[in-house]
Amino acid sequence: MQVRAEQVSLEHPLRAWIALPLLLALIAFPLVMRSIEQPFYIVLVTRILIFALVATSLNLLVGFGGLVSFGHAAFLGAGAYVVGILMFHGIHSAWVVWPIAVGISAFAALLIGAISLRTRGVYFIMITLAFAQMVYYVFVSMKAYGGDDGLTLLARSQIGFGIDLKSDVAFYYVVLAVVAVCLFLFARLLNSRYGRVLQGTRENEIRMEAVGYPIYRYRLVAFVIAGAVAGLGGALLANLNLMASPNTLHWPQSGMLLIMVILGGVGTLWGGVMGATVLLLLEEILSTYTIHWQLGVGLVLLAVVLFAPNGLAAIARAVRANGPTK
Amino acid sequence: MDLILLLEQGLNGLQFGLMLFLLAAGLTLVFGIMDMINLAHGSLYMIGAYLAAVVMERTGSFAIAVVVALVGTALIGIVLEIVLLRRLYRRDHLTQVLATFALLLIADEVVRIVFGPQALTLNPPDALSGPVELIPGFTYSSYRLFIIAVGLIVALALYLLVTKTRVGMLVRAGASNRDMALAMGVDVNRLFTAVFGVGAALSALAGAMLGPLLAVEVGMGEGILILAFVVIVVGGIGSIRGALVGAIVVGTVDTLGRTLLPMSLRAMLPPSIASNLGPALASILIYVLMAGVLFWRPQGLFPARG
Numbered sequence: 047m048q049v050r051a052e053q054v055s056l057e058h059p060l061r062a063w064i065a066l067p068l069l070l071a072l073i074a075f076p077l078v079m080r081s082i083e084q085p086f087y088i089v090l091v092t093r094i095l096i097f098a099l100v101a102t103s104l105n106l107l108v109g110f111g112g113l114v115s116f117g118h119a120a121f122l123g124a125g126a127y128v129v130g131i132l133m134f135h136g137i138h139s140a141w142v143v144w145p146i147a148v149g150i151s152a153f154a155a156l157l158i159g160a161i162s163l164r165t166r167g168v169y170f171i172m173i174t175l176a177f178a179q180m181v182y183y184v185f186v187s188m189k190a191y192g193g194d195d196g197l198t199l200l201a202r203s204q205i206g207f208g209i210d211l212k213s214d215v216a217f218y219y220v221v222l223a224v225v226a227v228c229l230f231l232f233a234r235l236l237n238s239r240y241g242r243v244l245q246g247t248r249e250n251e252i253r254m255e256a257v258g259y260p261i262y263r264y265r266l267v268a269f270v271i272a273g274a275v276a277g278l279g280g281a282l283l284a285n286l287n288l289m290a291s292p293n294t295l296h297w298p299q300s301g302m303l304l305i306m307v308i309l310g311g312v313g314t315l316w317g318g319v320m321g322a323t324v325l326l327l328l329e330e331i332l333s334t335y336t337i338h339w340q341l342g343v344g345l346v347l348l349a350v351v352l353f354a355p356n357g358l359a360a361i362a363r364a365v366r367a368n369g370p371t372k
Numbered sequence: 373m374d375l376i377l378l379l380e381q382g383l384n385g386l387q388f389g390l391m392l393f394l395l396a397a398g399l400t401l402v403f404g405i406m407d408m409i410n411l412a413h414g415s416l417y418m419i420g421a422y423l424a425a426v427v428m429e430r431t432g433s434f435a436i437a438v439v440v441a442l443v444g445t446a447l448i449g450i451v452l453e454i455v456l457l458r459r460l461y462r463r464d465h466l467t468q469v470l471a472t473f474a475l476l477l478i479a480d481e482v483v484r485i486v487f488g489p490q491a492l493t494l495n496p497p498d499a500l501s502g503p504v505e506l507i508p509g510f511t512y513s514s515y516r517l518f519i520i521a522v523g524l525i526v527a528l529a530l531y532l533l534v535t536k537t538r539v540g541m542l543v544r545a546g547a548s549n550r551d552m553a554l555a556m557g558v559d560v561n562r563l564f565t566a567v568f569g570v571g572a573a574l575s576a577l578a579g580a581m582l583g584p585l586l587a588v589e590v591g592m593g594e595g596i597l598i599l600a601f602v603v604i605v606v607g608g609i610g611s612i613r614g615a616l617v618g619a620i621v622v623g624t625v626d627t628l629g630r631t632l633l634p635m636s637l638r639a640m641l642p643p644s645i646a647s648n649l650g651p652a653l654a655s656i657l658i659y660v661l662m663a664g665v666l667f668w669r670p671q672g673l674f675p676a677r678g
Contacts, residue, residue, distance in 0.1 A: 184652055347470060
């Protein structure tokens with residue numbers, strides 16, 4: 047299946063004039079919120095940051111590798127459950143637990159990817175979905191770890207250095223640091239030789255193979271990186287919610303992640319960030335007005351499909367192209 | 373092992389498989405002919421079940437309820453196809469996923485607004501509420517037998533429609549090579565609308581028939597939608613025969629696995645492990661089956677495209 051970028055450019059600069067002001071604004075954000083006494087929004091933005099990270103990791107597969115995975119929630123949920131299970135057994139240090147969460151998600155991605163990547167197109171969508179469902183049922187069936195109800199965390203992970211993550215603000219800054227570093231590395235990865243080859247396999251698999259690239263291995267590396275980053279996101283999410291829930295593993299979660307990517311812009315550096323931000327803000331705003339917020343989300347998504355076929359990033363690009371210069 | 377139990381679970385598996393077939397038939401044709409991933413197919417099943425439950429409550433007649441559910445859902449499906457889905461056929465699969473996921477959210481929420489958040493009950497007709505003795509010493513739910521009969525009749529009718537009629541020929545032509553069918557002058561717009569309407573009616577039938585056995589509630593379409601996808605991938609996308617075989621295989625494996633696996637595990641392992649492992653393995657079984665089929669026969673058991 048072809049994932050069509052509207053105009054193909056293999057270069058994805060981070061654009062310091064966007065990234066730095068955004069970073070500064072996010073650093074200042076909790077101070078502002080505290081001064082106007084709206085601490086609730088700090089948690090909301092923490093959630094947006096985490097999903098921005100996870101959606102970006104999925105975009106590496108969908109947008110840059112042309113691999114539409116419908117099972118990304120498996121890695122998100124695995125990361126969350128690793129944190130929950132280790133904490134259940136009394137291991138609290140973030141320096142131990144988070145790397146294990148990343149490692150186990152990466153290993154799961156290696157196994158699932160090794161088999162799934164032998165299929166193509168629609169079949170790849172379906173086989174990743176099948177594996178994600180297997181992971182879902184494995185965790186739901188573990189009664190000792192909560193089963194259907196999920197696993198409640200007693201506290202957040204401990205990070206040392208005298209920083210207590212119990213404080214939402216401290217946790218916010220840790221998440222911000224993690225997400226900022228990951229996005230920076232993501233931009234470096236895309237513009238590296240590896241990133242170019244991966245995008246090459248999206249554009250023309252057979253040609254890349256003929257040139258001599260082992261495309262299976264390139265794709266598997268992308269799958270493992272995406273799984274590992276999603277696992278990190280899951281570890282952060284479990285800490286945010288103080289909960290590892292089966293819902294983070296279920297297929298509608300995979301669907302939501304895909305929708306963030308499509309909404310933000312498939313195959314654009316900021317696509318995952320934009321999609322997660324818009325979708326979560328939309329949910330938040332609509333749910334303050336009505337319990338039927340899903341209806342609004344659905345209608346907005348339909349409107350995007352009909353009127354902005356290439357996602358929000360394409361609109362931003364079009365505005366940039368047509369706006370100030372003309 | 374208890375033979376009676378095996379027989380009972382085998383019939384349950386067949387019954388579930390035939391209902392899965394009703395869902396999968398529409399899904400596989402839409403997927404095979406229009407090349408479209410329709411995540412909202414489960415919503416049509418849900419709408420069918422709700423229509424049946426409401427009409428049953430008003431009129432007390434199960435037959436009227438089923439007919440209204442069929443016709444009503446088919447009309448909704450046709451309108452949906454003409455107004456919206458038609459625009460999506462030429463778009464890539466990702467866009468279709470986004471659009472039909474949006475439809476799924478909208479359908480869930482609209483049903484919740486119209487019918488309320490609580491689950492509805494749909495009672496089987498009085499004549500079919502009791503058990504029936506099939507062979508001496510073995511009684512079975514007469515309603516489940518009725519479902520099996522309806523499923524078999526519909527499967528046969530669908531098979532005859534697809535293999536023996538002119539419309540069926542066009543459908544098969546569309547599934548095996550859409551562009552060639554187009555070039556030969558098939559009126560695809562009308563064909564697609566008709567296929568979608570029939571698919572909607574079939575999933576509504578499944579919803580109405582399964583309603584008395586399962587709960588009629590918001591979100592009921594989501595779980596069974598994934599099973600229907602497993603069925604069409606196992607059977608081969610676009611193939612009615614594949615959907616029938618796949619549905620019966622998936623229905624039987626799932627139903628039998630849920631009873632037999634925990635039992636046989638209990639015989640081998642300590643009960644604490646077996647009680648955790650049994651249900652997990654049973655739920656996973658069909659996905660292992662699907663992954664295996666995709667791995668060794670990516671086109672499914674009965675590929676529609678030659």
